[in-house]
Amino acid sequence: MIEWVSIGTGARPVPQPVATPLVWAGAFGGALLLVALLNALVGTDRPSLALAGLSLLAALLGLCARFSAAPGTAVLCWLFLNGFAIPPAGTLTWAGHRDTFWLAWLLAAALVGTALARLVHARAAYRRITEGVVAAGPGDGRGYS
Template identity: 85%
Template sequence: MIEWVSLSTGARPVPRPVATPLVWAAAFGGALALGALLNTLIGTDQPELALLALSLLAALLGLCARFTAAPGTAVLCWFFLNGFGIPPAGTLTWAGHRDTFWLACLLAATLVGTALARLLHARAAYRRIAEGVVATEPGDRPRHF
């Protein structure tokens, strides 16, 4: 008689987020590369497009990061947006409402990415548990939910 036995030891854990310093290194390198690409293609006269591109980068980085990495990721992206996305290039400035808005957009993008990743991972883990095999007495056939 053939008996089907589950080889797994239970539900797979939710993936662990990437370490914060690695996320910040990726934010630094990605924002630098993206800023250089945008300055080459469109120049520094369209900061809204640069904000959108850096917000997408921040959201993508948020998908693999911890919530504690969000402020640093947003600041690093803002640093390159402010320093190289608006004229005069290479000069950091603070323009009150504009920079506050940019920082808020970048922080929100990072937090949305991180929250979305946590939600998707938790949902996948719940499905794995809900669709798994119920432990039974020895000799019984496995039952599914």
């Protein structure tokens, strides 16, 4: 006798995060392109716009990354922000409070992106598990009561 069994049933695993070196490569390339584009369109005298764009990039990269990738992502974004989005271009400087704020902001953006992804994946996994238990229901011989 042939019995048809649906392959798509059962708990699906939570997606694995992307490897940290790949996330950092994305941060390097994305920050380079973003800062180059902003410099071409609006110039180097608008660091707040560059900070906003790089924060969005860090958050988007955080959606597919591990928490351990966040500090490196923030530093790479900050290097391009500090080195090429503010005058003099091509020179790294350290202006205590400003750069500390920028680094903290970029780190927070990467961490928020990662935390958001973890919450979404955990909620989806929880819903898949609880729907399976509710669908089985009491009295079906599986021991749920």
